[in-house]
Amino acid sequence: MEDAILDRDAGYALLAELQDERYRTELLEGLEKRAPGFPDWLVTVLFGGTYQRPGLSLRDRQVANLAALTALGGVEPQLAGHVETSLRIGMTPAEIVEVFVHLAPYVGVPKALAGLRAAAPVLDR
Known part of the structure; x- marks a missing residue:
């Protein structure tokens, strides 16, 4: 079984490339207030995982x-x-x-x- 890619730093770097600072700040800070830890999980799994896959x-x-x-x-x-x-x-x-x-x-x-x-x-x- 191949290891999944989960690269937190790559996730945050890609998020910075794809979305402007205002949107990132509103999204992450707003979510963090309501669901602590969820924004980091989202960025790590989605942008540092799914988006990092080849193909x-x-x-x-x-x-x-x-x-x-x-x-x-x-x-x-x-x-x-x-x-x-x-x-x-x-x-x-x-x-x-x-x-x-x-x-x-x-x-x-x-x-x-x-x-x-x-x-x-x-x-x-």
């Missing part, structure tokens, strides 16, 4: 995140955050919009439209 580029991971969050629905703040992250890693607004358009026949038009609505304020900045 997908950051861009591919963001397309998957946009698709999953849109399909899930009801997670508009996280979806908007991933739209911001998608822009930070070099996806264009047109590519991001196309992800939502592509999803419509798979997740339903209402969820695709909800995804576009969540993305609009970020894309309109």
